[in-house]
Amino acid sequence: xxxxxxxxxxxxxxxxxxxxxxxxxxxxxxxxxxxxxxxxxxxxxxxxxxxxxxxxxxxxxxxxxxxxxxxxxxxxxxxxxxxxxxxxxxxxxxxxxxxxxxxxxxxxxxx
Amino acid sequence: xxxxxxxxxxxxxxxxxxxxxxxxxxxxxxxxxxxxxxxxxxxxxxxxxxxxxxxxxxxxxxxxxxxxxxxxxxxxxxxxxxxxxxxxxxxxxxxxxxxxxxxxxxxxxxxx
Numbered sequence: 594x595x596x597x598x599x600x601x602x603x604x605x606x607x608x609x610x611x612x613x614x615x616x617x618x619x620x621x622x623x624x625x626x627x628x629x630x631x632x633x634x635x636x637x638x639x640x641x642x643x644x645x646x647x648x649x650x651x652x653x654x655x656x657x658x659x660x661x662x663x664x665x666x667x668x669x670x671x672x673x674x675x676x677x678x679x680x681x682x683x684x685x686x687x688x689x690x691x692x693x694x695x696x697x698x699x700x701x702x703x704x
Numbered sequence: 705x706x707x708x709x710x711x712x713x714x715x716x717x718x719x720x721x722x723x724x725x726x727x728x729x730x731x732x733x734x735x736x737x738x739x740x741x742x743x744x745x746x747x748x749x750x751x752x753x754x755x756x757x758x759x760x761x762x763x764x765x766x767x768x769x770x771x772x773x774x775x776x777x778x779x780x781x782x783x784x785x786x787x788x789x790x791x792x793x794x795x796x797x798x799x800x801x802x803x804x805x806x807x808x809x810x811x812x813x814x815x816x
Contacts (some may be wrong), residue, residue: 597746606760624802626802626803626804628804631772634808635806635807635808636792636794636804638803638804638805641802641803647723648802649802649803651803683746683747685747685804687802690754691735691752691754693749693802693804694749695746695747695748695749696746697745697746698745698746
């Protein structure tokens with residue numbers, strides 16, 4: 594089975610722009626979660642989607658949003674980018690409540 | 705609130721055993737995990753343990769859980785240079801089954 598894929602792998606944006614990141618889960622996995630990784634804050638949970646519905650959300654401002662499609666692929670969007678949004682954004686997929694498998698991440702740099 | 709803590713650095717000699725420690729505060733933890741991250745890569749799930757277990761072994765990896773002290777450890781036997789990476793401890797709780805709360809990570813350096 595192919596693993597979790599994320600596109601693009603690298604992205605450079607400027608302050609005020611918006612960005613959309615994509616995640617394709619492992620085939621058959623219906624749950625997709627997103628995490629932000631920064632040197633200062635570490636790994637923080639953004640949100641989780643299951644069957645096109647957001648089931649759980651972390652403590653991030655409304656500029657961070659997401660969605661999931663009927664084929665379980667997910668996108669996350671960050672609007673009005675700030676310098677502090679520079680991070681590695683990781684997506685994880687799961688078929689059950691025990692295990693989550695992560696993709697390679699999208700590294701976002703905001704200038 | 706939830707909190708997971710790890711020491712930041714560990715150095716061992718190749719061939720020795722490594723023990724990475726983690727403490728957590730949430731008594732409603734259901735599963736505890738160990739993930740590995742190599743430079744420029746995502747997180748690789750190494751192993752996990754259900755909170756009602758006290759030990760799990762998987763090849764070179766041994767996980768010990770002391771639920772009373774809320775202490776989790778990962779032992780890597782016969783540590784190799786390829787084991788050099790950052791190791792994250794994480795938990796999920798009964799209220800948020802798929803929300804992982806991570807520790808800050810332990811940088812393991814294996815010296816030849």
